[in-house]
Amino acid sequence: MHIPDGILPLGLSLGGWAIAAGLTALSLNRIAAQPDPRAGLPRAAMMTAAFFAASLIHIPVPPSSVHLVLPGLMGAMLGWYALPAILIGLAFQAVMFGHGGLTTLGVNAVILGLPALAAFGLTRALGHLTQRAAAAIVGFATGAGAVLLAVALFAAILLAGLPAHLDAGAERAAITALALAHLPLALAEGMVVVAVLGFLRRTSPEMIVAR
Amino acid sequence: MRADPITDPRLRVAALLTLAFGFSALHAPAALALMVAATLGLVWWSGTPARRLLRALRLPGVVVAGLVVVLPFTSGDHVIAAVGPLTLRAEGLAAATGIALRFVTIFTLIVVFVGALPLSHLIGALRGLGLPALLVDMALLTLRHIEDLRHDLARMQTAMRLRGGHGWLGRFRATGWLLASLLLRSHARSERVYHAMILRGHGAKGAALPDAAAVPRGDKWALAGLIALAASLLVVDHLA
Numbered sequence: 001m002h003i004p005d006g007i008l009p010l011g012l013s014l015g016g017w018a019i020a021a022g023l024t025a026l027s028l029n030r031i032a033a034q035p036d037p038r039a040g041l042p043r044a045a046m047m048t049a050a051f052f053a054a055s056l057i058h059i060p061v062p063p064s065s066v067h068l069v070l071p072g073l074m075g076a077m078l079g080w081y082a083l084p085a086i087l088i089g090l091a092f093q094a095v096m097f098g099h100g101g102l103t104t105l106g107v108n109a110v111i112l113g114l115p116a117l118a119a120f121g122l123t124r125a126l127g128h129l130t131q132r133a134a135a136a137i138v139g140f141a142t143g144a145g146a147v148l149l150a151v152a153l154f155a156a157i158l159l160a161g162l163p164a165h166l167d168a169g170a171e172r173a174a175i176t177a178l179a180l181a182h183l184p185l186a187l188a189e190g191m192v193v194v195a196v197l198g199f200l201r202r203t204s205p206e207m208i209v210a211r
Numbered sequence: 212m213r214a215d216p217i218t219d220p221r222l223r224v225a226a227l228l229t230l231a232f233g234f235s236a237l238h239a240p241a242a243l244a245l246m247v248a249a250t251l252g253l254v255w256w257s258g259t260p261a262r263r264l265l266r267a268l269r270l271p272g273v274v275v276a277g278l279v280v281v282l283p284f285t286s287g288d289h290v291i292a293a294v295g296p297l298t299l300r301a302e303g304l305a306a307a308t309g310i311a312l313r314f315v316t317i318f319t320l321i322v323v324f325v326g327a328l329p330l331s332h333l334i335g336a337l338r339g340l341g342l343p344a345l346l347v348d349m350a351l352l353t354l355r356h357i358e359d360l361r362h363d364l365a366r367m368q369t370a371m372r373l374r375g376g377h378g379w380l381g382r383f384r385a386t387g388w389l390l391a392s393l394l395l396r397s398h399a400r401s402e403r404v405y406h407a408m409i410l411r412g413h414g415a416k417g418a419a420l421p422d423a424a425a426v427p428r429g430d431k432w433a434l435a436g437l438i439a440l441a442a443s444l445l446v447v448d449h450l451a
Contacts (some may be wrong), residue, residue: 004275007312010236028343037345042401045352049360050394052353068390077394081349088350092357095325095333098271099349100316102227103235162286162306195387196394204395 001069001154001182002090002100002108008161016107016157023083024112030080043207044081047074051089069185071112072146073193075119076139077208080117111153115146123208131168135201136194143193147186151178216256216437219430220328220336226437227324231317233441239451242444243312248318249440257323267322268315273316282307330354348413355404360397368392 008016031037054068074082087109093099100108119142126138154177200207217223237246254264287302325333331354338347367389 004271004314005231005235005317006275006310007278008235010232013232013235024323024346028345031345038348041345041348041352042405043398045405046356046394046397046401048349048353049356049397050390052357053360053364055447068386084346084349085353088346088353091350092330092353095321098267098321102317102321105356145222163280165370171423191383192390195384196391199388199391200395203391204398207394207398 001111001150002093003104003111003154003158003161004098005101007158008104008107010103012157012161013103013107016104016110017108020083020087020106020109020113023110024087025100025119027080027083027190028094031084035156040078040081044078044085047078047081048085048089051086068189068192069112069147069150070189071116071150072119072189073196075116076123076142076145076193076197079120082120082185083113086113086116095112107157111150111157114153115149118149119143119146132198134142134200139194139197140142142190142197144186144190147182147189151186154178216253217324217430217433219426220325220332221339222430222434223324223328224333224336224340226434227320229261229438229441230320233444234313234317234320236310237313237444237448239448242448243309245444246316249444250319254319255321258380259319259326263326264319264322267286267326268318271318272315275311279307282310294395319394342412352401352405356401359400360393363393363396365392 034040034122051070051074054070071082071086074085078085087105089101090108090112094102094105094209122138122142122145126134129135129138155175159175197208215223217226234246237243254261283299283303284297285300285303286306287300287304289301290298291301291304292299328336331351334347334350334354337350338344371385371389
C-alpha cells in the first residue's frame, strides 16, 4: 500500500508532502498542548518500530499470506503521535528497503496517516465501551476500517496520478482487483487488532490511551 | 574507489530531494534520456558498486514491475501491435517506460546519496535541516528499538510455531496476542531507555547542541551544480 517514486506527477507528490506537513504540524501542536508532551515519546517510538517490523508478521490467508500494516492500531494506541510515527516509519522503510518512495513519502503518509487519525477518533468516541462484544466490534472496525480507508485512498491517488488514462472498464477492473486483493488483509487486521486491544485492555489498559 | 559527490550529510539530503523531485517532473523522451545519463554519471562519480545497486533494486523493482507490465496493454488508443487478445498501445508503453525510468533513477539517487550513510547520521542531517526536536527524538528512539524488536519478534514467532495447535481462525488471535506481548515488553524497555537518556541530560534546557560542522566549499559547489542540473533537465523537458 506504498506508492513508489516515479509514478505520480510532481504536483500530486508536492501536494502529498504539503498535506502531510500540515497534518504533522497539527499533530505536533496537539502534542505540545498536552501536560507532558514528551511522555508519549517512548510508546510512539516503540510503536514506530512495531510499524516498521509489521511487514515481518505474515498471516496465512489461503491461497497466500498477508502482512500487517497497522494504521488502526497506531491510531488507537498513539492518538496524535500516530501521524509523526507513521511518517518516520515510512521514511525508514523507504531508505532501508526502498519500500515506498522519497517523493511519495508525503502521499504515503497521508494514505496511512488519515486512517490512523480516523481510528484515533473512533477509539476516542467509542473506546469507553467495556462490554466484550461492543469492544470487539469497535476493535474490528478500528483495524479493518483503517485498512479499507487506506486502500480507498491508495486506489484513488494511484488512479488519479497515473500518467496515462485507463479506459473506464480497465479502471473499474483495477479498483475491484485492488479492493479484493486487500479484503483479506482488512479482515485479518481487524481480527488481530481485536485480539491486541482485548489483551492490552485486560493486562495494561493504560496503553490504550487515545488522547 | 571514487569520492562521494557530496560529503556533508545535510547537503546530501538537500541534493537528493532536489534531484528526486526534479526527476519526478520529467516526461519528454529527451529529458528522460538525459536523466538516465546524469544518473549513470552520478553512480560513476560516487563509485557505487553496480552489484549493490541491483541488490537494493530487487525488492522495490518487483512492485513497480506489475504496473509497468500492465499499463502498455490497458492504457491508450493507438494500437501498435496485437498478440491474440492483448493489444500493445503507444500511450501506455510511453507511460510505463517513463515510470520505470523515473523509478529506477530516483531509487539510484537514494542509494548514491544516503545508501551508505548510517541512519543515525541521516537523522542528524535532518536535525541540522530543521526537523522538529520531537521528531528527531522519536526517530532516534525508533532506531534504538528496531533491532531489539525484530530480534524479540523472531524469537516469539519461533516459540509460537513450536507450541503449534492453532486452527486457521485461532491463528489471528494468537498473532494478536503475540503482538500485544511484544508491545508490552518493548514498551517497558522503551520507557526505561528514555528515562535513562533524560537522566543523562538528554533534552535538558541549556544542554549544549553539537556544533554544526562547517560545510566544505567543494560540497557547496557540488550542490549548486546538481541544482543547476535539475533545473536544466526541467527546461529541456519543457522545451521538448
